Amino acid sequence: MTNSKPEGDDGIFANGLDHYLAVRDGRRAPRFVESRLAGLLDRKIQMADRMLDACDLCPHHCLVNRNAGERGFCGVTDRTAVHWEGVLHGEEIELGASHEVFFSGCTMRCAFCFAHAHITRPMSGLPMAPEELANCVDKRRAQGASNVNLVGGEPIVHLANILKMLRDVTRPSPVVWNSNLYATEDTMALLEGVVDLYLGDIHFGNEECAAKLGRIPDYLPSVHAAFQTAARSGASVIIRHLVMPGHLECCARPAMEWAARELPDTPFHLMFQYLPEFRTLGDPVMGRALSLPEIARAEELAREIGVRRYQEAEFASPPMPETEGGVGETVDILIHEDGRVSFTRLTGDLLPVAAALNAGDERVSMRMGRS
Numbered sequence: 001m002t003n004s005k006p007e008g009d010d011g012i013f014a015n016g017l018d019h020y021l022a023v024r025d026g027r028r029a030p031r032f033v034e035s036r037l038a039g040l041l042d043r044k045i046q047m048a049d050r051m052l053d054a055c056d057l058c059p060h061h062c063l064v065n066r067n068a069g070e071r072g073f074c075g076v077t078d079r080t081a082v083h084w085e086g087v088l089h090g091e092e093i094e095l096g097a098s099h100e101v102f103f104s105g106c107t108m109r110c111a112f113c114f115a116h117a118h119i120t121r122p123m124s125g126l127p128m129a130p131e132e133l134a135n136c137v138d139k140r141r142a143q144g145a146s147n148v149n150l151v152g153g154e155p156i157v158h159l160a161n162i163l164k165m166l167r168d169v170t171r172p173s174p175v176v177w178n179s180n181l182y183a184t185e186d187t188m189a190l191l192e193g194v195v196d197l198y199l200g201d202i203h204f205g206n207e208e209c210a211a212k213l214g215r216i217p218d219y220l221p222s223v224h225a226a227f228q229t230a231a232r233s234g235a236s237v238i239i240r241h242l243v244m245p246g247h248l249e250c251c252a253r254p255a256m257e258w259a260a261r262e263l264p265d266t267p268f269h270l271m272f273q274y275l276p277e278f279r280t281l282g283d284p285v286m287g288r289a290l291s292l293p294e295i296a297r298a299e300e301l302a303r304e305i306g307v308r309r310y311q312e313a314e315f316a317s318p319p320m321p322e323t324e325g326g327v328g329e330t331v332d333i334l335i336h337e338d339g340r341v342s343f344t345r346l347t348g349d350l351l352p353v354a355a356a357l358n359a360g361d362e363r364v365s366m367r368m369g370r371s
């Protein structure tokens with residue numbers, strides 16, 4: 001993978017998204033189109049369907065028969081429900097107008113999950129058959145979406161129906177797999193030749209935090225192996241890490257050290273938009289946003305470790321297409337049940353709004369000072 005611009009003095013690269021950009025700009029077909037033409041996609045669908053008979057899609061290894069209505073840790077049967085879909089600014093600037101599909105159900109129970117209502121009630125939202133999903137993807141593509149961005153919960157849980165959806169779409173979009181990558185080798189093999197860009201999270205840096213905060217076993221070997229497979233697949237990859245208060249040394253540091261050592265050419269997106277949610281509300285360690293010293297220390301760690309930082313163009317907003325209302329409204333502002341307001345992407349246009357809503361937020365002040 002080559003960089004689109006040389007490394008700057010601060011060790012920050014613009015991106016390393018050659019494959020994805022080639023697909024997005026029409027110089028290459030989405031990978032699933034080639035797999036579909038070669039008959040590979042149909043074989044993958046058969047295999048994914050069979051895996052649901054004794055589900056082993058993720059390292060929970062539940063082995064329940066989801067085709068017969070049984071439920072494992074994720075709580076999802078062979079059906080798929082979507083709790084939101086529409087066109088948003090992707091969190092990475094290259095995603096532009098991204099058709100984000102938020103599936104219900106997840107393989108983790110992250111203590112700070114903003115979508116916890118749809119994780120703990122995994123069939124909440126709108127039930128959608130693969131052909132309905134395909135129609136929806138076609139509609140958003142026609143409206144100007146530059147990709148289909150499969151988010152959760154966790155898309156891995158819905159692999160069979162997502163592959164069927166791709167079989168049925170008529171306006172192929174680049175496929176963005178926006179995932180925790182807590183997946184088995186067989187699952188990752190089914191994604192090869194399907195995904196154009198993996199946006200994968202390394203949430204935790206050790207098994208204790210993974211078990212306590214995410215309620216998952218065998219985290220690091222699984223997620224590391226999945227990233228290695230993704231990086232070998234020929235698709236573009238971005239590693240994300242959401243920095244959590246009080247977890248710089250135990251989680252952020254080992255996540256960056258692993259990435260710098262094992263995948264030195266893969267962009268690493270260090271993210272600072274953590275907000276307490278779900279089980280962290282009121283928590284003495286995690287019940288607050290990051291402080292400025294914590295953000296500065298995370299950036300310092302990244303420089304010391306030498307991880308290849310992804311850096312978005314913070315204040316550039318790509319043009320957004322006009323979309324219809326309903327579940328597909330374009331939104332950038334989230335109003336939480338307890339009245340808090342947060343931004344899915346804090347663009348330059350929205351900075352004054354954020355500052356007016358919370359004049360004391362030092363992260364907003366810092367960005368105002370840089371704009």
Ligand code: SF4
Pocket residue numbers: 055056057058059060061062063064071072073074075076106107156157
């Ligand atoms: S996807 Fe994972 S959590 Fe869900 S049933 Fe299968 S193995 Fe269990």
